[in-house]
Amino acid sequence: MSRLPLLRLLSLMMTCLALLLPARPAHAQKKSQRQAPAVQKPSYQDPSLLEPEEMTVEPDQTEIDDSSEESDEGSTRQGRGKKGKNKKGSDEESEAEQPLEMTETPVVPATPPPAPAPVVRPPPPPILTPRVTDADLQAVWDRWQKAVAALDMEAARKAQQELVSLKDDVGALDMEALSIGFIRAAEGRRKANDTAGALQLVEHAVALSPNLPYARLALAEAYARRSPGDVGAYSREIKAALEVMLKDPRYRRPALADLGAVFLVAVLATAAVVVGVLFLRRVRYFLHDFHHLLPRAAARWQSAALAVLLVIGTPLALRWGLVPVLLLLLASVSLYLTVVERAVAVVLLVLAAMVPFAAGQIARSASFAGTVAEDVYVLERGGLAAEQVADRVRVRHEKKQAGFAELFALGHFEARRGQMEEAIAHYKAAAVLKPDHAVLMTNLANAMLATGDQDGAARLYAAASGADPSLAAPAFNLAEVYRRRAAVAPDSEIGSENQKARDALGAAQRLDPSLLMWQRPPEDRLLMNRVLLGPALAEADLPATEDAVAGDRVEAQLSRRLLGGGSGMAAWGLPVLGALLVFGFGFATRSMKASHECEKCGRPVCRRCDKELGVAAKMCAQCVNVFSRKGAVEARVRARKQIEIERNRRLESGVSFAFGSLVSGAGHLFQGLAVRGAIYAFFFLLAVSGVLLRSGVLRSPYGEVPMYLKLAPLLLFLIPLHLLTLRGLYRRQNE
Numbered sequence: 001m002s003r004l005p006l007l008r009l010l011s012l013m014m015t016c017l018a019l020l021l022p023a024r025p026a027h028a029q030k031k032s033q034r035q036a037p038a039v040q041k042p043s044y045q046d047p048s049l050l051e052p053e054e055m056t057v058e059p060d061q062t063e064i065d066d067s068s069e070e071s072d073e074g075s076t077r078q079g080r081g082k083k084g085k086n087k088k089g090s091d092e093e094s095e096a097e098q099p100l101e102m103t104e105t106p107v108v109p110a111t112p113p114p115a116p117a118p119v120v121r122p123p124p125p126p127i128l129t130p131r132v133t134d135a136d137l138q139a140v141w142d143r144w145q146k147a148v149a150a151l152d153m154e155a156a157r158k159a160q161q162e163l164v165s166l167k168d169d170v171g172a173l174d175m176e177a178l179s180i181g182f183i184r185a186a187e188g189r190r191k192a193n194d195t196a197g198a199l200q201l202v203e204h205a206v207a208l209s210p211n212l213p214y215a216r217l218a219l220a221e222a223y224a225r226r227s228p229g230d231v232g233a234y235s236r237e238i239k240a241a242l243e244v245m246l247k248d249p250r251y252r253r254p255a256l257a258d259l260g261a262v263f264l265v266a267v268l269a270t271a272a273v274v275v276g277v278l279f280l281r282r283v284r285y286f287l288h289d290f291h292h293l294l295p296r297a298a299a300r301w302q303s304a305a306l307a308v309l310l311v312i313g314t315p316l317a318l319r320w321g322l323v324p325v326l327l328l329l330l331a332s333v334s335l336y337l338t339v340v341e342r343a344v345a346v347v348l349l350v351l352a353a354m355v356p357f358a359a360g361q362i363a364r365s366a367s368f369a370g371t372v373a374e375d376v377y378v379l380e381r382g383g384l385a386a387e388q389v390a391d392r393v394r395v396r397h398e399k400k401q402a403g404f405a406e407l408f409a410l411g412h413f414e415a416r417r418g419q420m421e422e423a424i425a426h427y428k429a430a431a432v433l434k435p436d437h438a439v440l441m442t443n444l445a446n447a448m449l450a451t452g453d454q455d456g457a458a459r460l461y462a463a464a465s466g467a468d469p470s471l472a473a474p475a476f477n478l479a480e481v482y483r484r485r486a487a488v489a490p491d492s493e494i495g496s497e498n499q500k501a502r503d504a505l506g507a508a509q510r511l512d513p514s515l516l517m518w519q520r521p522p523e524d525r526l527l528m529n530r531v532l533l534g535p536a537l538a539e540a541d542l543p544a545t546e547d548a549v550a551g552d553r554v555e556a557q558l559s560r561r562l563l564g565g566g567s568g569m570a571a572w573g574l575p576v577l578g579a580l581l582v583f584g585f586g587f588a589t590r591s592m593k594a595s596h597e598c599e600k601c602g603r604p605v606c607r608r609c610d611k612e613l614g615v616a617a618k619m620c621a622q623c624v625n626v627f628s629r630k631g632a633v634e635a636r637v638r639a640r641k642q643i644e645i646e647r648n649r650r651l652e653s654g655v656s657f658a659f660g661s662l663v664s665g666a667g668h669l670f671q672g673l674a675v676r677g678a679i680y681a682f683f684f685l686l687a688v689s690g691v692l693l694r695s696g697v698l699r700s701p702y703g704e705v706p707m708y709l710k711l712a713p714l715l716l717f718l719i720p721l722h723l724l725t726l727r728g729l730y731r732r733q734n735e
Contacts, residue, residue, distance in 0.1 A: 137175070144159035164208060175384060177702075190222075254696065280670075324564055334582050352575075360551040371545045393409070416534070427444040436463075439468075442464045445477065454481050472507075472515065479508065667726075671732065687715075691714050
């Protein structure tokens with residue numbers, strides 16, 4: 001082998017090594033870059049999330065990358081050429097020195113990033129308005145009864161809880177009929193010595209009807225039976241029952257009618273007692289003077305009998321009534337009474353003459369059962385049997401006879417029972433009569449919000465708050481509107497809507513602090529009656545309930561019994577005028593030469609019988625001879641007169657104490673204390689009238705107050721009063 005080809009071969013190998021060594025890192029990097037797509041997916045950035053500066057390509061960097069890419073490709077080709085076999089050295093050298101040709105890839109201009117798509121949020125859950133009927137409530141009640149009959153306590157407990165839940169779902173204020181059923185069942189449990197079971201049933205009765213006073217009283221009784229020492233528990237329930245009774249017109253009006261009847265009976269009884277006691281105290285002087293009107297041949301018993309027939313028998317035979325009889329009795333003894341005694345008796349007779357008129361007014365104002373106001377009230381309570389009332393109101397509405405209160409109550413009932421279209425129609429009909437009624441606008445807005453009209457509801461809430469700034473419900477419900485708007489609002493408006501919701505809720509809580517304890521129901525049970533406040537109709541908006549027919553009938557009946565007939569001013573005006581004349585007639589004592597009481601023995605001091613007596617004589621002729629004229633009578637006669645005076649004093653004391661024992665204050669009247677005796681007699685007779693009229697004159701719905709609650713306060717007042725008046729009378733007699 002020649003030396004020249006060998007040298008060429010060595011030089012060619014050295015050249016190849018020199019070329020291969022610097023190209024190896026670039027070749028390895030290029031190889032990794034070419035193999036990367038097969039291994040993993042290339043990462044990239046969303047152009048919409050890049051800034052404009054980040055999307056600009058530097059020109060120098062592009063050229064450098066292109067040149068490096070060309071050199072890499074050339075080196076790669078050279079490397080592949082070195083590996084070939086059966087190649088000549090000259091061919092390889094010339095191939096290595098030959099420049100590489102690369103085609104340049106055109107640069108595509110960057111497209112602008114697309115606009116970001118708007119964020120779509122799911123809408124808030126809808127406000128539910130399920131339809132619930134009386135049949136649904138009755139079905140649950142029947143299920144409870146069947147469970148109790150089958151002794152399935154678990155099923156009974158679930159039915160009880162379902163009733164309470166349904167009551168809240170339909171927004172009913174009270175379920176009186178169901179509560180009365182629970183109370184009766186509790187009474188059966190109590191008789192079976194199941195105190196705990198009875199208490200549980202009564203508690204469910206209160207939960208169903210918190211505004212039913214009889215449920216509160218039954219709970220108080222159950223607490224007292226469980227632990228008599230826990231006075232606070234049952235006294236609290238009694239207080240709540242009284243508050244509910246005074247607030248609810250269905251119970252307040254009968255209670256006030258009963259109190260009014262007791263008061264009027266006490267007035268009549270007091271007038272009769274006062275006039276009767278004064279008549280018995282002074283009748284002997286009237287009979288004495290009446291005897292002088294008859295011929296001298298007439299005996300005293302004959303004149304007395306005739307006087308009694310004229311004074312008492314005549315008005316009874318003519319059916320003048322009680323007040324004319326009392327007036328005639330007072331007139332017969334008015335000449336022998338003091339001014340104070342006459343004044344007290346005349347005032348009581350005037351009040352007695354006004355009793356028929358007052359009773360008629362009580363009957364007019366106390367009537368509630370069977371009126372339109374009761375229909376409105378039953379619809380507002382939303383309990384059982386309200387559907388029948390709703391049908392009656394719809395019939396009146398079709399006849400154009402329904403007023404604002406009826407239409408509002410009908411719409412309110414339908415909205416709570418899920419009849420939204422009918423409710424909105426009746427609300428709008430009521431708005432025609434009273435367009436600026438805040439409570440009406442609030443409930444109409446609730447119905448509109450439940451049907452999806454948020455904008456209309458928001459406008460009505462704002463108008464209701466403007467019409468009545470003290471009403472918390474519009475602001476509270478407006479917060480719900482803002483909360484729903486925030487749920488679907490763009491990002492830029494979420495904060496402002498949430499702030500509006502917080503402001504509205506804070507305003508409502510300031511008006512009604514009880515809303516601070518309000519808890520929002522779960523999202524899957526957003527019932528309208530639970531998430532929105534629907535204020536009830538105020539009592540001032542109830543229709544007028546005065547029953548003129550009943551009032552006139554009561555007034556006519558009492559006028560016939562007490563005044564002898566007539567009606568109106570003609571009936572009570574004449575007795576009042578007669579009482580005033582009797583009061584004035586009493587000042588004619590001296591001109592009529594009427595007799596008066598002897599200050600010693602009590603016999604009549606009569607100038608007709610003893611003409612020697614002076615006009616101002618204070619003692620009878622016997623007492624004058626015995627005590628004033630010395631030596632006119634024997635000592636034996638004087639002693640006998642003293643015994644007679646003492647006997648009369650003891651007799652008077654005994655009679656007055658007997659009267660005081662029968663009626664408090666009657667003894668004081670007999671002793672001459674007219675004002676004190678009349679006051680004592682009135683309060684005593686007021687308590688007695690309450691005991692006698694304990695059943696009342698008007699019946700309340702769903703039951704009565706327990707008898708012990710009526711009698712206990714009356715007896716606690718009556719017995720101490722009677723004992724105190726007797727003690728005072730006894731002390732006065734023994735002074």
